Amino acid sequence: MVKCIETGDEALKDLFKGLLSSGAVDGLILPQRAGKSVIYTLVTDPGKVKDPAIFAPSFGFNAANILRKWLIEDKVLGLVFKPCEARATIELIKLEQINPDAILLISVDCPGTFKNEDYTANTDEIGDKLTDEIKSKLSEKGVEVRAACTMCETKLGEIGDIGIWHMGLGSTTVVALSEKGEAALSKVEGITLGDKDIDRSSLQSEIKSAAESGREALKKELESLNDPLKLLDVLNDCIVCKNCRDICPVCYCKECFFEQSLGNPRGGDLLNIANTRGDVRIPPYGLFYHLTRAYHVCVTCIGCGACEDACPKGIPLTLIYPVVARNVQDLFEYVPGMDLEEPIPLTTYQEDELEPR
Structure with missing residues (x-):
């Protein structure tokens, strides 16, 4: 049984305006349409809420990335996020990068997304919601959903304070997921929450089964990289631009090793290394960089x-980061971003935490 209200897609604009005008939030970060593209906007004026595109299957970056250091105490931001963005937000809260009292987390059902450029090129065909029929037609044209989406198990907007659901339902439904969410919705004029029994367990089972199939397909590709030399071949084109680090929502170190002289040698430092070893690849440390990143984010990824979307060289980083990370997370029986109260494994110590695994 959940507290909810059926709104329909058209009423969502009024909902967001109401959250702002009622003072439930001081600002909203939400995706809005800009021509054929979808962009995130930070809106503080209810009159500037124009064309929310919260279900549009477009992914440019993980919006949680811009919230690092959001520690303000007297301002509340409403975040209209896809589930992967909501999970990243929760991990950043655990890592003390976001003040949980300063956000209202609103998660939205997401059946999968396309890269921004693919979505923009096919906007008219895709529309505002992704269906299996649309996916099939685009696949015939060689346009596929992002690899990360093929193995995602958390596509339902059931994370945070408010959920906006449409998958498996007859109409769009706004659900209070927490007391904070219920209090915020109750402030909005015209919204009266009612109790309703909504069971989406069978839908979740379908999503999980599809994700397992997608992950197995990617694992087969990953197996070919078990040989370090083959992995090095894949990373040969890496220019160590660090885009994957900068765009990653959970890679937040204040001082990165690869910005220091030892991790990013230049000029004389580079020559000193070459004199010691006889030669040094330029740019240096490509493989070491990715192995270090994989270690740093393996639990919270x-x-x-x-990361893959941000790579200018088209390196299949989804094979390296999410797939490897899932293996580590399974070891600790940890699902990042799902439970705010569950500590991150590598930030705690238990003498028998790996027994009998």
Whole structure:
């Protein structure tokens, strides 16, 4: 049984305006349409809420990335996020990068997304919601959903304070997921929450089964990289631009090793290394960089695939990060971004935490 209200897609604009005008939030970060593209906007004026595109299957970056250091105490932001973005937000809260009292987390059902450029090129055909029929037609044209989405198990907007659901339902439904969410919705004029029994367990089972199939397909590709030399071949084109690090929502170190002289040698430092070894690849440390990143994010990676999208060389980073991360997370029986109260494994110590695994 959940507290909810059926709104329909058309009423969502009024909902967001109401959250702002009622003072439930001081600002909203939400995706809005801009021509054929979808862009995130930070809106503080209810009159500037124009064309919310919260279900549009477009992914440019993980919006949780811009919230790091959101520690303000007296301002509340409403975040209208896809589940992977909501999970990243929760991980950043655990890592003390976001003040949980300063956000209202609103998660939205997401059946999968396309890269921004693919979505923009096929906007008229895709529309505002993704269906299996649309996916099939685009696949025939060689346009596929992002690899990360094929193995995602958390496509339902059931994370945070408010959920906006449409998958498996007859109409769009706004659901209070927490007391904070219920209090915020109750402030909006015209909204009266009612109790309703909504069971989407069979839909979740279908999503999980499809995700397992997608992950197995990617694992087969990953097996070919078990040989370090083959992995090095895949990373040969890496220019160590660090885009994957900068776009990753859970990679937040204040001082990165690869910005220091030892991790990013230049000029004389580079020559000193070459004199010691006889030669040094330029740019240096490509493989070491990715192995270090994989280690750093292996527990908190939420598998959004933003790293691969940001790579200018088209390196299949979804094979390296989300797939490897899932193996580590399974070891600790940890699902990042799903439970705010569950500590991140590598931030705690238990003498028998790996027994009998």
